[in-house]
Amino acid sequence: xxxxxxxxxxxxxxxxxxxxxxxxxxxxxxxxxxxxxxxxxxxxxxxxxxxxxxxxxxxxxxxxxxxxxxxxxxxxxxxxxxxxxxxxxxxxxxxxxxxxxxxxxxxxxxxxxxxxxxxxxxxxxxxxxxxxxxxxxxxxxxxxxxxxxxxxxxxxxxxxxxxxxxxxxxxxxxxxxxxxxxxxxxxxxxxxxxxxxxxxxxxxxxxxxxxxxxxxxxxxxxxxxxxxxxx
Numbered sequence: 021x022x023x024x025x026x027x028x029x030x031x032x033x034x035x036x037x038x039x040x041x042x043x044x045x046x047x048x049x050x051x052x053x054x055x056x057x058x059x060x061x062x063x064x065x066x067x068x069x070x071x072x073x074x075x076x077x078x079x080x081x082x083x084x085x086x087x088x089x090x091x092x093x094x095x096x097x098x099x100x101x102x103x104x105x106x107x108x109x110x111x112x113x114x115x116x117x118x119x120x121x122x123x124x125x126x127x128x129x130x131x132x133x134x135x136x137x138x139x140x141x142x143x144x145x146x147x148x149x150x151x152x153x154x155x156x157x158x159x160x161x162x163x164x165x166x167x168x169x170x171x172x173x174x175x176x177x178x179x180x181x182x183x184x185x186x187x188x189x190x191x192x193x194x195x196x197x198x199x200x201x202x203x204x205x206x207x208x209x210x211x212x213x214x215x216x217x218x219x220x221x222x223x224x225x226x227x228x229x230x231x232x233x234x235x236x237x238x239x240x241x242x243x244x245x246x247x248x249x250x251x
Contacts, residue, residue: 144196
């Protein structure tokens with residue numbers, strides 16, 4: 021395992037995990053468009069949890085969505101995917117801290133530490149996939165409504181929160197892939213050397229004890245044995 025690659029991958033994954041926390045409550049997931057409007061008196065912006073509006077005087081007013089069941093299905097799915105992404109990232113951070121080569125938490129069994137680090141990489145890849153699916157699905161509905169000439173409601177544009185989510189997903193996928201391929205799970209030389217070290221360590225006390233017993237027996241003088249010892 022390359023400790024430098026592991027540390028760099030952990031840094032990217034930690035940033036991705038933090039950015040998921042930033043993107044989830046961020047208010048600007050979509051912003052009402054000014055395209056085609058001559059006079060704009062207010063701007064509406066929304067995220068997965070609330071809808072806000074600001075007027076020309078700079079007064080902001082927000083309200084949370086009153087009912088979960090009344091929301092669109094894709095908003096509920098995006099909520100679940102983002103929360104799942106945070107949970108997977110938390111498991112990935114814990115597994116990576118235990119499995120990193122420079123960490124002393126998991127002992128000195130580097131074969132097992134490599135497997136734990138590989139599991140952390142899988143968690144981060146799943147985190148990136150969940151985040152990518154959530155923000156891309158939300159952006160797809162924004163663009164679908166924007167380019168639909170028959171859509172009667174308010175049209176929105178992509179907000180900054182989606183770009184934060186895309187950046188988080190990209191870093192999680194890159195960091196998880198680097199961590200997974202640098203852990204050395206399928207390195208036969210490392211496994212062979214580890215098995216040889218275990219076998220030599222387990223056989224060393226027995227051989228030394230046998231040599232010590234033989235040397236002690238050979239050093240006993242012949243005169244110490246009586247005639248009764250041969251009976």
